[in-house]
Structures are given as C-alpha cells and as structure tokens.
Amino acid sequence: MEDTSFLFAGTKFDKKKFAKDIERFKEKKENKVLEVNPGFVDNIKTETEVGKKSTRKRKRKGTSGGSVEGFSVFKSANAVNEPEQNDGEGEKPSGRKEYFRQLERDTVLRKNHGIHISGSNVPSPLQSFEELSTRYGCKPYLLRNFAELGYKEPTPIQRQAIPVLLSGRECFACAPTGSGKTLAFICPILMKLKHGSKDGVRAVVLCPTRELAAQTTRECKKLARGKKFHIKLMTKELSKSADFSKLPCDVLITTPLRLQFAISKRKLDLSRVEFLVLDESDKLFELGFMKQIDFAVKSCSNPSVIRMLFSATLPDTVEDLARTLMHDAVRIIVGRKNTASSSVKQKLVYAGSEEGKFLALRQIFAESLDPPVLIFVQSKERATELYRELAFTDIKVDVIHNDLPQAQREDAVDNFRAGKTWVLIATDLFARGMDFKGLNCVINYDFPESASAYIHRIGRVGRAGRAGEAITFYTEADVPFLRNIANVMSESGCDIPSWIMSMPKAKYKKHRPTRDSITIGPKDERITN
Ligand SMILES: Nc1ncnc2c1ncn2[C@@H]1O[C@H](COP(=O)(O)OP(=O)(O)OP(=O)(O)O)[C@@H](O)[C@H]1O
Numbered sequence: 066m067e068d069t070s071f072l073f074a075g076t077k078f079d080k081k082k083f084a085k086d087i088e089r090f091k092e093k094k095e096n097k098v099l100e101v102n103p104g105f106v107d108n109i110k111t112e113t114e115v116g117k118k119s120t121r122k123r124k125r126k127g128t129s130g131g132s133v134e135g136f137s138v139f140k141s142a143n144a145v146n147e148p149e150q151n152d153g154e155g156e157k158p159s160g161r162k163e164y165f166r167q168l169e170r171d172t173v174l175r176k177n178h179g180i181h182i183s184g185s186n187v188p189s190p191l192q193s194f195e196e197l198s199t200r201y202g203c204k205p206y207l208l209r210n211f212a213e214l215g216y217k218e219p220t221p222i223q224r225q226a227i228p229v230l231l232s233g234r235e236c237f238a239c240a241p242t243g244s245g246k247t248l249a250f251i252c253p254i255l256m257k258l259k260h261g262s263k264d265g266v267r268a269v270v271l272c273p274t275r276e277l278a279a280q281t282t283r284e285c286k287k288l289a290r291g292k293k294f295h296i297k298l299m300t301k302e303l304s305k306s307a308d309f310s311k312l313p314c315d316v317l318i319t320t321p322l323r324l325q326f327a328i329s330k331r332k333l334d335l336s337r338v339e340f341l342v343l344d345e346s347d348k349l350f351e352l353g354f355m356k357q358i359d360f361a362v363k364s365c366s367n368p369s370v371i372r373m374l375f376s377a378t379l380p381d382t383v384e385d386l387a388r389t390l391m392h393d394a395v396r397i398i399v400g401r402k403n404t405a406s407s408s409v410k411q412k413l414v415y416a417g418s419e420e421g422k423f424l425a426l427r428q429i430f431a432e433s434l435d436p437p438v439l440i441f442v443q444s445k446e447r448a449t450e451l452y453r454e455l456a457f458t459d460i461k462v463d464v465i466h467n468d469l470p471q472a473q474r475e476d477a478v479d480n481f482r483a484g485k486t487w488v489l490i491a492t493d494l495f496a497r498g499m500d501f502k503g504l505n506c507v508i509n510y511d512f513p514e515s516a517s518a519y520i521h522r523i524g525r526v527g528r529a530g531r532a533g534e535a536i537t538f539y540t541e542a543d544v545p546f547l548r549n550i551a552n553v554m555s556e557s558g559c560d561i562p563s564w565i566m567s568m569p570k571a572k573y574k575k576h577r578p579t580r581d582s583i584t585i586g587p588k589d590e591r592i593t594n
Pocket residue numbers: 215216217218219220223240241242243244245246247248376377497498499500502524525528529
C-alpha cells in the first residue's frame with residue numbers, strides 16, 4: 066500500500082473564517098458546564114436526549130495542534146466500566162448488578178447475531194427497531210418507513226452500528242454483502258439531523274461509483290419519506306453549475322471525483338458537515354481514489370465531524386489506517402471478516418479455455434437460464450466482446466462499463482432493474498454495492514482478480530437473507546489463483562475438492578492474466594437459444 070500518511074492529516078480549522086461558530090460553540094460549552102458535569106457523564110446525559118448537540122470534545126490533528134490522540138479501538142476494548150459510567154448512551158443503570166446484567170444481555174445478543182466489537186464503552190446493540198424510540202426518541206416517521214419497506218427487525222450490523230453512531234462515536238464496520246449497511250449509516254444520520262435545514266451540507270456519503278451513489282440516494286429518500294430533508298445526489302450538472310451557497314442540502318451523496326470538482330470549482334463548503342460516510346471504504350482507499358478522499362476528508366473541517374467506514378471487505382491495511390486516524394472509534398465486525406455471504410450457492414466450473422467458457426455459458430443458458438443474470442468479466446474490452454457475441458441471440462442482453470456515456474449506464478441499470486434486460490454484462494466497477502432485487506444468479510465469466518472482488522461480485526445475490534447462485538468459470542490460466550477463491554468459498558460453507566484445498570495459495574494480490582479474445586468468429590457459431 067502506498068504511503069497514506071497524508072490522508073486525514075492536517076484537517077485544519079480556520080479559526081478566522083469560523084469565528085462566529087467558535088463563539089456559538091463557546092456559548093454552548095459554557096451553558097453545558099452549568100447544566101452537567103464535564104467528562105464522560107456529560108456525554109451520557111446529552112446522548113439520551115436525542116437531538117441535543119453532543120458536547121464531545123475531540124482532539125484531532127489540526128484542531129488541537131497536537132497529534133491524533135488515543136485511537137482506542139483496542140486500547141480499552143476490554144475495559145470494564147463502573148456502573149456509573151454506563152455504556153455511553155445515556156441509560157444510567159440503577160446499580161452495579163443491573164449494569165452487569167445489561168452487559169451480559171449485550172454479550173448474548175451480540176453472540177446470537179455474530180457481532181464482534183472492539184472499543185471502549187460500546188453501546189448496547191438494538192433488540193428491535195422499536196428501541197430506537199424508547200432509547201433514542203426516534204420520530205415515528207422513520208419507524209413507519211421501515212415498516213412500509215418491510216423491514217421488521219434490524220440486521221446485525223444495524224443492531225450495533227446505529228447505537229454506536231447515535232452515541233456520537235466514529236466507527237469502522239465490516240459486514241457481509243447485502244446485510245443492510247446502507248440503512249445502518251443513513252438511519253442515525255437522519256435521526257441526528259432531525260429535520261431539513263438551509264444551513265449548508267450536514268452529511269456527506271462517498272461512494273465509489275455513480276450508480277451506487279444514485280442507489281444510495283434513492284434508499285436515503287425512501288427512509289426519509291414524510292420528512293422535509295434535502296437529499297441530493299451530486300450529478301454532473303450539479304457539480305458543474307450549482308450554486309451550493311443557495312442550494313438547500315442536508316445530505317449530499319457523491320463520488321469522490323465529483324465532490325472534489327464541486328469543492329474546487331463551485332466553492333462547495335463542507336465545514337458544517339457533521340457526518341462523513343466512506344461506503345465501500347476499502348475501495349475508496351485504493352490508489353485511484355486516495356487523493357480525492359484526502360481532499361474530501363480535509364474539506365469536512367468541523368472538528369466534531371463523525372467519520373464512518375463501511376464495507377463487506379476490510380483488509381488489515383485499511384484497518385490499520387483507520388486505527389491511526391479515527392478517534393475513539395468502535396470496530397464492528399459481523400460474522401467473520403472478509404467472507405462471502407453464506408446464503409449464496411457457489412460453484413466452480415472448469416472450462417479449460419476461453420472457448421470452453423463460451424460453450425459452458427451456452428449450456429447454462431440452454432439448460433437453466435433463470436433471469437435476471439449478472440455476468441462479470443475482467444475488462445471493458447471483454448465486456449464489449451461478450452456483449453457482441455450475445456447480442457446475436459434472442460436473449461435480452463446489455464452491457465455496462467465505465468467507458469459508456471452516463472445516460473447509457475443509467476439505462477442499463479434501469480432496464481435490468483425493470484426486467485427488460487435479462488442478462489447484464491459488467492466489469493468489477495459494478496460489483497460493489499449494487500442492489501438488484503430479485504437477482505438470481507451471478508456468473509463470473511472471467512475469474513475474479515482477488516478474493517475481495519469475488520466476495521463483492523457474488524454478493525450481488527443472496528441479499529437480505531434471500532437465496533442465490535454464483536457460478537465461477539476457470540481455465541488453466543486461473544489455476545494458480547484457484548486456492549485463493551476456494552478459501553473464501555470454503556469459509557462460507559461450500560464443499561471444495563481436497564485437491565484444490567491442498568494447492569498453494571498464490572502470493573500475488575491481483576490476478577489479471579492475459580486472456581484470448583472472447584470473439585469466436587463466424588456468426589453460425591454464436592450462441593443460439
Ligand atoms: N432490516 C432490514 N430488513 C430487511 N431487509 C433489509 C433491512 N435493511 C436493509 N434491507 C434490504 O437489504 C438489501 C441490502 O441492503 P444494502 O444494499 O444496504 O446492503 P449492503 O450491506 O450495503 O450490501 P453491499 O455490501 O453489497 O453494499 C436491500 O434491498 C435493503 O432494502
């Protein structure tokens with residue numbers, strides 16, 4: 066991994082520019098001192114009354130002038146708190162006994178849902194969505210929306226991440242694909258923001274692709290239904306022409322590049338941002354995004370901004386980075402880190418050669434085409450090649466990759482969602498986050514380049530507990546990397562032949578062999594169905 070020390074570093078707070086805010090902050094602080102004792106108990110009291118500004122005092126690089134202080138994810142993970150200190154969310158237990166009983170209940174609940182936490186004073190997980198009202202004063206509109214969307218109970222990541230974020234803590238979370246991470250960060254943001262305002266952007270959600278940003282915007286609007294929040298997707302037009310000083314926007318959902326463009330060209334001010342979400346965080350920490358993320362993080366200069374990282378895969382390198390940069394964050398892992406969804410039936414198919422793969426695809430389509438089907442290939446060139454081969458059939462097929470015009474990309478996603486397209490050919494760009502309800506099958510036409518690419522690709526099925534199937538073709542060229550993927554399959558409960566499990570694991574991280582062209586020549590040899 067490249068040197069990442071610049072990331073998050075030097076979040077400068079311009080005291081002159083924000084003199085008014087500092088004054089206001091001072092006033093609040095003075096009032097608070099009169100109301101409650103400073104320190105941890107202070108936090109606890111304010112946390113119960115949802116909506117009251119948190120009095121958290123963070124020490125951050127650039128705000129205190131010192132170094133980032135006390136990232137305590139592991140430091141105090143096992144600390145047993147005195148009953149008076151409670152769990153950081155404001156319910157003061159009546160006594161020591163009740164306090165330890167609560168700890169026990171929390172442990173059991175976490176165990177039952179495969180939730181693993183590290184960090185000090187981690188709030189109790191949610192037993193139910195109703196607890197959002199009783200514990201945090203959640204407004205009825207949100208619970209109504211959950212019910213209308215058919216969400217009966219929180220998923221494991223929602224059970225733990227929501228209380229953590231509501232208690233004003235930063236967090237980094239790893240939970241399986243399709244396990245409801247979007248709601249886990251949107252819900253606390255909506256609860257904390259309470260209502261729409263015209264005071265500037267208050268929450269930013271960063272997503273690696275425009276399609277995912279659009280999907281997250283839709284999800285966020287569904288959850289906010291009935292409340293006048295200003296939820297905006299950063300479109301190309303917005304990033305190029307909007308006057309953000311006049312545009313009411315509470316939650317801004319964007320890709321890093323568009324955000325950077327808007328900040329530098331349209332003078333978008335993010336100094337009031339209270340929540341910054343890095344969705345698919347490990348992708349955002351990859352080389353291509355790093356500088357843009359750094360820019361975004363620095364632009365969210367409010368010293369008490371809450372930053373959160375979510376993904377289904379969290380490599381140790383990203384964790385290490387988060388550990389040194391976030392303050393007093395809680396680490397939440399659901400299930401085992403970096404594993405595939407267990408509700409997906411996974412299959413490896415030996416196809417020998419490129420030609421063999423095409424024949425295998427033809428056979429699958431002839432015997433059991435159960436649309437919609439998503440096919441992943443290694444590159445946009447190969448996506449186009451396969452599309453050309455399949456376009457000659459009566460299968461309704463489309464293709465999506467990042468060289469296509471935006472309108473075409475949007476159409477491809479919309480038509481696939483609407484069932485107008487049966488088979489969508491995609492590159493890894495669309496392996497992350499996309500939620501196609503009713504998708505039955507993912508075919509890895511080209512072997513995935515890494516274990517995490519595999520996890521995200523096949524995670525397009527088996528979402529929200531539904532069943533799904535994933536078929537992965539491999540050729541001779543893929544054999545050296547077979548074990549890396551077989552390990553993931555085995556960890557999610559698949560039976561893998563012992564000869565594969567006894568193979569050595571490839572040491573290199575990215576598997577992108579040069580492949581023969583998919584194009585098979587004369588038309589009569591092309592697929593027919
Ligand atoms: N509590 C819930 N009960 C039932 N379904 C839910 C619940 N929360 C979210 N969902 C649904 O689960 C599906 C997956 O959610 P989401 O897209 O947030 O997953 P994710 O964890 O972000 O996945 P990925 O890692 O692929 O991005 C969505 O269709 C969403 O509507």
